[in-house]
Amino acid sequence: MSSGRATDPQRTGPTEKCGVVGVSLEEREAALPTYYALYALQHRGQESAGIVSHDGFQQHEHVGMGLVGEAFTETDIDTLHGSSGVGHVRYPTAGSVDKSNAQPFTVSFEAGSLALSHNGNLVNTTALRSKLAEKGHAFSSDGDTEVIAHDLARNLLESDLVRAVKATMERLHGSYALTVMHDDTVMGIRDPEGNRPLIIGRIDGGNVIASESAAIDTLGGEVVRDVKPGELVVLAEDGSGFDAYQLLSPDRTANCFFEYVYFARPDSVIDGELVYETRRELGTKLWEEAGVETDVVMPVPDSGRAYASGYQEAAEDVEFAEGLMKNRYVGRTFIMPTQEARERAVRLKLNPIRSTVEDRSVTLIDDSIVRGTTSRQLVDLLRDAGAESVHVRIGAPPITAPCYMGIDMADRDELIAAENDAEGVESAIGADSLAYLSPEAVASAIGTEQSDLCMGCVTGDYPYDIEGETTDRDVTTPVLDR
Ligand code: AMP
Numbered sequence: 001m002s003s004g005r006a007t008d009p010q011r012t013g014p015t016e017k018c019g020v021v022g023v024s025l026e027e028r029e030a031a032l033p034t035y036y037a038l039y040a041l042q043h044r045g046q047e048s049a050g051i052v053s054h055d056g057f058q059q060h061e062h063v064g065m066g067l068v069g070e071a072f073t074e075t076d077i078d079t080l081h082g083s084s085g086v087g088h089v090r091y092p093t094a095g096s097v098d099k100s101n102a103q104p105f106t107v108s109f110e111a112g113s114l115a116l117s118h119n120g121n122l123v124n125t126t127a128l129r130s131k132l133a134e135k136g137h138a139f140s141s142d143g144d145t146e147v148i149a150h151d152l153a154r155n156l157l158e159s160d161l162v163r164a165v166k167a168t169m170e171r172l173h174g175s176y177a178l179t180v181m182h183d184d185t186v187m188g189i190r191d192p193e194g195n196r197p198l199i200i201g202r203i204d205g206g207n208v209i210a211s212e213s214a215a216i217d218t219l220g221g222e223v224v225r226d227v228k229p230g231e232l233v234v235l236a237e238d239g240s241g242f243d244a245y246q247l248l249s250p251d252r253t254a255n256c257f258f259e260y261v262y263f264a265r266p267d268s269v270i271d272g273e274l275v276y277e278t279r280r281e282l283g284t285k286l287w288e289e290a291g292v293e294t295d296v297v298m299p300v301p302d303s304g305r306a307y308a309s310g311y312q313e314a315a316e317d318v319e320f321a322e323g324l325m326k327n328r329y330v331g332r333t334f335i336m337p338t339q340e341a342r343e344r345a346v347r348l349k350l351n352p353i354r355s356t357v358e359d360r361s362v363t364l365i366d367d368s369i370v371r372g373t374t375s376r377q378l379v380d381l382l383r384d385a386g387a388e389s390v391h392v393r394i395g396a397p398p399i400t401a402p403c404y405m406g407i408d409m410a411d412r413d414e415l416i417a418a419e420n421d422a423e424g425v426e427s428a429i430g431a432d433s434l435a436y437l438s439p440e441a442v443a444s445a446i447g448t449e450q451s452d453l454c455m456g457c458v459t460g461d462y463p464y465d466i467e468g469e470t471t472d473r474d475v476t477t478p479v480l481d482r
Contacts, residue, residue, distance in 0.1 A: 019045050019088070019212070020041075020210065021034055021209065021215055022181065022208065022210075023206065024207055028083055031051055031080035034080075040217070041215055047102075049063070049088065049090070051080055053080040054183060059108075059115060083237075083239070088117035101143055109156075113181075114182055116149050119178075120175030120176040120406040122174035125147055128172070132147065135154070144174070152164060165232050166245075175406050176189065176191045177189075184237055188233040189231075192229050193254035194253045196256060198227040199216065199226050201223050206235070227244075230250055254454040260273070260279070261396045273447055279306035280307070281310060283365065286441075289441055290435030291393075296321045297315065297362075299366070300350075307365050318363075322353075323353050324350045324353070362389070369416060370399055372416035375431070391434075392434045393434075393435055398417035405454060405464075
């Protein structure tokens with residue numbers, strides 16, 4: 001399968017695969033629960049972490065680089081006063097490891113203060129930014145979050161909160177799951193396609209909105225429900241509850257399938273589906289569609305674990321072995337900026353247990369192939385450890401196109417499946433056989449229609465209007481007439 005395209009249309013600003021949280025409590029400091037929630041969302045971003053709180057009079061802010069544990073000291077948390085707070089963890093994007101992109105993004109204006117945490121990526125940032133610049137807005141970053149902040153601030157000068165948010169949402173095109181604090185009012189906003197997850201929870205003394213339910217669990221809270229696509233949820237300042245406003249109503253959603261496949265924590269529930277069970281079901285379908293008889297089934301830790309468990313259960317008579325041991329102190333291989341560093345990192349990270357593979361046929365299971373680095377290295381590793389044959393089974397379809405919706409995947413020229421069909425990738429990674437899961441099986445395991453998912457990185461057809469790309473639906477692009 002070839003896209004025939006050598007380069008991608010320009011993406012604007014940094015892409016944002018991130019974690020967001022917003023907390024509103026009655027008479028209790030919000031900073032500590034916000035901090036713990038960010039810990040629970042650490043997998044969604046390791047470049048920077050930040051919290052902005054509000055004490056009813058003013059904002060307090062701390063943003064630091066690195067992991068949550070590195071970005072904050074106890075003293076930092078102590079200075080973040082107030083019972084309202086928003087937090088953010090940001091994913092590293094090559095070339096933009098830089099504090100100016102760290103969030104929450106804050107702005108003060110005549111109608112108060114705003115703090116925004118954004119997960120996702122707008123695709124009409126340039127048009128929106130130049131419209132706002134014409135009106136005299138000056139920008140300090142190339143990011144889309146600042147553009148949302150300015151647009152919202154402008155609308156808040158003219159109307160009440162709900163109308164202002166609606167007017168801004170009508171001008172945004174793309175992916176956004178936001179936690180926003182206007183003075184000490186905390187709210188959650190999810191784009192009309194519901195591209196990224198956002199969920200509401202009840203915790204002791206108040207309410208929380210977070211990217212994933214695992215954050216609510218971590219705070220010992222109860223999940224209330226997901227923020228609906230196109231919805232604004234405003235948390236009560238006294239911690240008592242929330243108001244919800246369905247501001248935009250799309251005909252179809254475009255939930256990111258990759259959240260289920262890779263990004264979200266397996267213990268999170270997104271739009272009613274437990275991610276772990278979805279992954280096990282994907283594994284079961286992988287056996288049904290592309291099962292191969294071997295002596296042993298082995299997951300790539302940790303990404304392939306739930307898949308391998310579902311696959312092996314369906315296969316019945318095959319042994320399951322954790323044959324690759326992980327060095328948990330090595331970070332995600334993906335964050336290494338150069339290919340050479342990435343290759344070394346796989347060896348640093350994983351080591352085979354010889355007795356589980358020696359003279360045996362092995363099925364290696366993972367969620368996805370992006371550049372092909374992980375699979376190629378692991379096939380080599382297993383052969384070196386004496387495997388008789390290595391078959392690779394992947395729980396997602398081939399990734400053939402970039403993500404414009406906020407996942408730092410890779411460009412087309414780096415994606416191994418952009419120019420190679422399954423046979424080509426099989427030989428590039430040196431496997432005895434390779435098979436992927438079909439898009440239909442992915443939709444069915446998630447429990448939805450393919451037409452309600454964003455699978456742009458698989459099909460090359462996006463649910464948004466992106467210059468230089470094709471779309472899979474009738475998209476109405478916002479008219480920026482104001
Ligand atoms: P690659 O080695 O480039 O083929 O990447 C595939 C491996 O990275 C798989 O083990 C995935 O679990 C993981 N992966 C896939 N997408 C991403 C991403 N956007 N960020 C970090 N890791 C990823």
